[in-house]
Amino acid sequence: MPVNLSVPDPQQLHPVAGVRLGIAMAGVRKANRKDLTVIVLDEGAQVAGVFTQNRFCAAPVQLARKHLALDVGTRALLINTGNANAGTGEDGLVRAFSTCVALARHLELAPEQVLPFSTGVIMEPLPNDRIEQGLPVALADLRADHWHQAAEAIMTTDTLPKAASQRVTVGGRPVAVTGISKGAGMIRPNMATMLGFIATDADVEPAVLQQLVREAADLSFNRITIDGDTSTNDSLVLIASGKAGNPRITDLGSADGQTLRRAVVEVAQQLAQAIVRDGEGATKFITVQVDGGRSQDECRQVAYAIAHSPLVKTAFYASDPNLGRILAAVGYAGITDLDQAGIDLYLDDVHVARQGGRHPDYQEADGQRVMKQSEITVRVLLGRGQASATVWTCDFSHDYVSINADYRS
Numbered sequence: 001m002p003v004n005l006s007v008p009d010p011q012q013l014h015p016v017a018g019v020r021l022g023i024a025m026a027g028v029r030k031a032n033r034k035d036l037t038v039i040v041l042d043e044g045a046q047v048a049g050v051f052t053q054n055r056f057c058a059a060p061v062q063l064a065r066k067h068l069a070l071d072v073g074t075r076a077l078l079i080n081t082g083n084a085n086a087g088t089g090e091d092g093l094v095r096a097f098s099t100c101v102a103l104a105r106h107l108e109l110a111p112e113q114v115l116p117f118s119t120g121v122i123m124e125p126l127p128n129d130r131i132e133q134g135l136p137v138a139l140a141d142l143r144a145d146h147w148h149q150a151a152e153a154i155m156t157t158d159t160l161p162k163a164a165s166q167r168v169t170v171g172g173r174p175v176a177v178t179g180i181s182k183g184a185g186m187i188r189p190n191m192a193t194m195l196g197f198i199a200t201d202a203d204v205e206p207a208v209l210q211q212l213v214r215e216a217a218d219l220s221f222n223r224i225t226i227d228g229d230t231s232t233n234d235s236l237v238l239i240a241s242g243k244a245g246n247p248r249i250t251d252l253g254s255a256d257g258q259t260l261r262r263a264v265v266e267v268a269q270q271l272a273q274a275i276v277r278d279g280e281g282a283t284k285f286i287t288v289q290v291d292g293g294r295s296q297d298e299c300r301q302v303a304y305a306i307a308h309s310p311l312v313k314t315a316f317y318a319s320d321p322n323l324g325r326i327l328a329a330v331g332y333a334g335i336t337d338l339d340q341a342g343i344d345l346y347l348d349d350v351h352v353a354r355q356g357g358r359h360p361d362y363q364e365a366d367g368q369r370v371m372k373q374s375e376i377t378v379r380v381l382l383g384r385g386q387a388s389a390t391v392w393t394c395d396f397s398h399d400y401v402s403i404n405a406d407y408r409s
Contacts, residue, residue, distance in 0.1 A: 002277050002278040003276075003277045003284060003394065004375065021040075022138040022146065023038075026134030028081065028082035028083050035153060036134045036153065037077075037138065038079075038135065045075070045241045049115075049213060049238070050214055050236050058086035059086065059092035060096045060117050061233060072110060075114070079153070079154055080120075081119050083124055086118075086123070092126060095126040095128040096128070118233060119182060158278055164270035165177065166178075166263045168260065169259070175202045177200045177260075178200075178267070183275040196236040196271055199238075201244040203245070203249065204242070208257070209240050213237075220269040221271075223272065224273070224392045226282070236268075238264065282394035286375075286394060287375075287376070288392070289377060289390045290303045290379075291387075292382040296388070296389050298384075302389075305333035307391045309326075311328075313395050317395040321371050327353060350367055
């Protein structure tokens with residue numbers, strides 16, 4: 001069961017002017033399930049994206065990058081679940097492009113104005129014929145208020161759809177920011193999550209939009225891990241339709257830029273944390289906060305060493321305060337000149353270790369009390385400087401193994 005995560009209320013997901021979403025059951029991998037999403041953008045919309053750092057990246061990632069770089073004006077996104085179209089070579093590129101061609105014909109666009117996205121099983125041929133046959137149904141379903149349906153249609157092993165939304169005022173005009181994401185396993189994004197799509201009706205300069213999507217990814221999807229695996233298909237797209245009528249944002253440092261940035265980052269963080277809360281087999285949501293580093297990078301390095309450790313994660317599942325595992329992870333994180341005498345460790349309000357050794361007042365019963373909670377904060381003080389970083393993760397349970405052992409079944 002997801003950790004303190006509920007189904008998003010469709011009424012709380014604000015439509016974004018200039019963005020419409022349509023869903024279909026194309027039978028990509030299984031019959032009678034929503035597995036095809038089309039997002040159509042009004043002319044003039046700006047689109048920016050960040051993609052997986054995995055060098056074995058999927059065919060749709062390669063095409064989406066290429067089409068965005070052409071700067072011909074993206075007008076549609078085509079998303080399928082059930083098949084990742086990764087590890088499919090040249091044939092995968094041909095199949096992905098054919099779906100772009102098919103959607104472009106329906107919308108009277110150039111194929112390069114379509115961005116493809118896929119998620120699901122790797123090394124299986126994309127059933128592009130089924131996707132193309134499902135397009136008329138998805139296009140007939142286009143509506144501005146279909147964010148919830150789209151969140152359902154991009155799920156794989158997710159148990160719940162993931163969506164978030166905000167309204168803010170920018171330049172005296174009401175602005176909506178709404179997004180969806182999917183992911184539950186194979187999650188250690190090295191730019192974003194497996195799939196994430198956020199849209200706003202604010203008017204934003206293209207270069208500023210690209211800066212914003214990178215900052216949003218770095219503060220959200222690049223701060224989560226479930227199992228340490230970087231997917232072949234990770235993609236995060238940020239859309240700005242420009243329909244809100246605000247003065248164009250040309251600087252994220254301006255008052256309007258900061259307002260929009262906060263809204264986009266908060267939506268991205270809600271989506272990223274929802275992925276962790278819905279992690280495969282997860283029973284606990286864990287915040288790992290590292291303070292007192294010389295740089296944010298080394299703080300993040302330590303946080304990920306803790307968050308990735310199977311020994312740490314299984315201890316959390318068992319509610320076992322075997323907290324030496326956390327100190328061991330700090331030690332092997334890769335900071336060569338780390339002084340263990342400067343390290344303090346907290347588990348929520350419990351001071352576990354002081355100056356590298358067990359705190360004299362620490363009682364195992366206090367550690368176990370915290371470990372039994374469904375939400376836990378691990379805080380490490382490095383005693384080296386003023387930098388900080390936070391990563392969100394979950395525990396490892398028996399169900400994680402079962403889900404992944406049976407994934408292709």
